Amino acid sequence: MSEPTLSSQRSIAVPQMVDFLYLEWLGKPVWMWLGFHALVAALLAFDLGLLHRDKEHEIGIRESLLLTAFYFSLGLVFGAWVWWYLGPQAGQEYVTGLVVEKSLSMDNVFVIAVILTSLGIPRAAHHRVLVWGILAAVLLRGLMIGLGAALVHQAHWVLSLFAAFLIYAGLKMLVSGAEEEGDFQDSAWVRWTRKAFRVTPELHGQRFVVRKTDPATGRKALWLTPLAFALVLVNGADVIFAVDSVPAIFAITTDTFVVYTSNIFAILGLRALYFALAAMVDRFAYLKTALAFILIFIGAKIVVADTFHLVDVPPWVSLVVTVVLLVAGVVYSLWRTRGEQAVVDERDARMEREAEARGRA
Template sequence: MDSIQTIGSPLMWGGFIAFVFAMLALDLGVFHRKAHAISFKEAGAWSAVWVSLALTFNAVLWWRYGSGPGMEFLTGYLIEKSLSVDNIFVFVVIFTALKIPALYQHRVLFWGILSALVLRAAMIFAGVAMLERFHWLIYVFGAFLILTGVKLFIQRNAEEHPEDGWLMRTARRVIPSTPKFDGQHFLTVENGRKLATPLLMALLLVEASDVLFALDSIPAIFAVTRDPFIVFTSNIFAILGLRSLFFLMAGAMEKFTYLKVGLSGVLIFVGAKMALVDVVHLSPAVSLGVIGLVLGASIVASLVKARNTPPHEPQAPTPDDAKLPSATKA
């Protein structure tokens, strides 16, 4: 089988990686040096920055290498961006369950996503190498995505409790921890013992969830292109914008009732495209149109339902409720 071609020269790889580290240093070292709760306005501004940078990069690819690589990057970016939204549902559950204050959530996500960049780079290069050597794996990936999409649809309304999963139970047994916070530190010292704070536990869950989601998102982009540079850059741009997207959407996730239906549709479509790659050939433009249509329809349907659903009226407390202690604020 012919080796997979790439548009990425060593200079382009080096330049892109240097750009990523420069943006991360600017993010943490300048704009978020002091812990603070991320406002909706700040999250919106950063989301616009990351999307603008991705589209600018896409325009450069389009201008330099033509519509083929340009369309592949745009389609891959849309796939990764849409699938990363599912991470947000889990992040909301993690921070709520562990009562992580809004003041420290950005720090947890920053380090979680930084490790995710390294992990995804390794998975992408491993995936490209395996597909180059074992073509039949494309059918395995396709079937896996179809099954994942069906499972997501069936379990779309199921409540998630990652704080009660095997990872957290194991971590609590293996890692000495405390339920107390020590500012924005992941570790603290109590009675001469170094203990993990809830921030470290949240970080472990964030990283574990990204591993699981990467198993879906990385094979999905191989349905569009196997150019490692396009796969890597589109994936990284989507991940870099995930933190700001979380703070932008976290408070309104309950309004997107049908979003998981749309995401399941994307996974099933992409999986079918991979499984039928030797029979049906769809251009990146057609794939982009189908994915955009499915996601757009799910978002519009969700907003229409949210608009037509009357708000829940708060129930008056009963005498028994009045005796209960108030909930601890996150």
């Protein structure tokens, strides 16, 4: 029997590659997962590699809002494709998930602002922490969504646990007060992190790690700078918030592709959203109340629709309720805090000067 020629080997390899791309993984063809990750890689390269090559560049509110609008619009365009290719229900679930995750990420932004301000990180260095924080968040969310998908598909009753947790988290958010900046420095998480790592008292430019003498041993050792310490705390905060957001999206849909893509698109715009929200943090005093009601609504929907089968709640109803609650929280916050912007600006300027002074000390 004659040996297969090079051209015949190539003709065999091409159909095999095509067959591989149409193999199902987590309920969707491989080409859909590869295509989405290629899109994410291109966006990260464009944002981080082209728009912000200057490490000292400080993003202003206008640029922050434009980038936020760009990422959210792109997320909606991707949702239109999901609607067209996977059907109206998948499209509605994707858009609902995107809005819910973007809403919950706003609360995460406020916590990140407290972390960076408390540690005296200059505003020009905030974007560097957020760059690596977003990359880590994408990986962490992927792992948590994979674990959540495995649990949900193995035992559907896990959704009922998610629902109970969301209702509890929403009620807890309603009764808990806002976290004060002074309380943050004394939190158990910060104290443990400071004990677990060597942290320099001063910044070293844009560096995360430096090598210097350890007073305890007299030998050279690796130390984290406050910039790296902030990154550790930001990633820890994202894990804590993912405990709320991952059950919330699975309570909307169990389609792993829809869950993952809506989550990642919400995270990609988080860095851009940060600089606009951080500058107006006190103008959104009642946003947490709206987020609490969103969590309670999503949990209650699972209880009445999936656990007890009392009412069938269409995806568009979840989307409308989520948007109405979010818009109401934003509008009411802005209305209640009208006229306070001048006071806020003066206070922020003072805090910025104090943060820069601590960074130089």
